[in-house]
Amino acid sequence: MIELRGVKKKFGEQVILDGVDFVVQDGETVALLGPSGTGKSVLLKHIIGLIKPDAGQVLVDGLHVARLKRKELAQLRYKIGYVFQNGALFDSDNVFENVRLGISDETKYADADYSRDRVAQVIKLVNLPADVIDKYPSELSGGMRKRVGIARAIVGEPKYLLYDEPTSGLDPVNSDIIDGLVERLSDELGVTGIMVTHDVRGAFRVADRLALLSGGKIIMQGTQEEFLASENPKVKEFLERDFETPSNAAA
């Protein structure tokens, strides 16, 4: 289980998170919605310990992330796959090397046969052609880079998957492919997922539950139906931008 209790974070004078309370139960996929610049990615980075909170607690499987020692944090990170917004693939390494870095077991990592088989397996799982493993990130399209990023995140068989805007910058067709992939990984691998996005349609398709971050706080959590029925003006404003709610459908 992932739990954030009263998490606060400021960069300079700018308050990003102002007391976030957020719980994700094992096995569920939660979409974290919110307009750009509201701190969704910052929240995600707290969970994996890339950013430390100014106040509050971030707990993963009961472990206080900010208080973990170096080795403990590395061990925890092996349990969490992180899909970065733009892939964050290593430019100087080919796809095979990029994905192999996600193999957390050092013995298996050093085993060339295991690594090659496992990388080929996840490349197939994310619907990429087998010959992509010899290519460099600069030779891939945006959608392919995102899928390689997902392959790298799942190759170590994590318990949790954190997606940072996996469909941003993609055309609708590629966005649907990625959403379908996230949905399939959740079903097939049974991982617990948090998907940061401002794509409401994708979130409704993929997530069991949604949460809306606004003004540094989670202002609503609930199911798709609860969101659509919400009278909260901020929720309505956010949904109406790219989704047909009962209110604007009537209008």
Added chain:
Amino acid sequence: MAHVGRVSMLVVEIFRGLKEVRIWVPRAFDEAWNIGVGSLFIVLLVSAFAGGVTAYQAGYQFTGSLPYYVVGTLVVESIVLELGPVLVGLILAGRIGARYAAELGTMRVTEQIDALESLGRSPASHLIIPRVVAGLVMIPVLVVFADIVGVLAGLWAAKQVLPLTTADFTYGAQYFWHSFDAYYSLIKAFFFAAAITIIPCYMGFTTGQGAEGVGRSTTGAVVSSSVIILLLDVVLAKVLLNS
């Protein structure tokens, strides 16, 4: 002072990451090749010109006042004690320092360093140690090449403008030579290598704010490492030659 503290933290990270030999050694070989082979031409060119000009100027100043063999002394001592390591250091601060800061800065702003950390891997052993170790090994080697080529170029240039034989030049070179001079050149090269690698790695590692941040880090890396080289030059001369 904040920078000093953070650079110290980075050095601690480097020492911590040294035990991950399997990670950094292969990468260090690649970096060493880049530094050594990639910089050899410019290093030899600059040192050859420095040696030649030193010989010409010595010939101009000393003709008629001092024996010609002094030119040998002056060229060898100037190149080995000062010009070889300092010129190589400043050139490599631009060539290698800018590259390291830009590479790591780009990796920072494109979240590649965050990605490495998120995979439970140490950015120090993957990115910094290979660069620092390669620099600490290869830069002194380049300085040795620079010293040799600078002296040979000085000999050639001196013979073009002065009635000087190779034996005269060698006599002058040996007359004031201390074996410590060679060690001093290497010690300087080693310290300069630390500045040329660690400072740009730090600047690149702490890059912020997109492309502008990468530009600022790169410029800062070259300027800072060049200034540190000049400061180290003074400090090492005082400590090692005058204490």
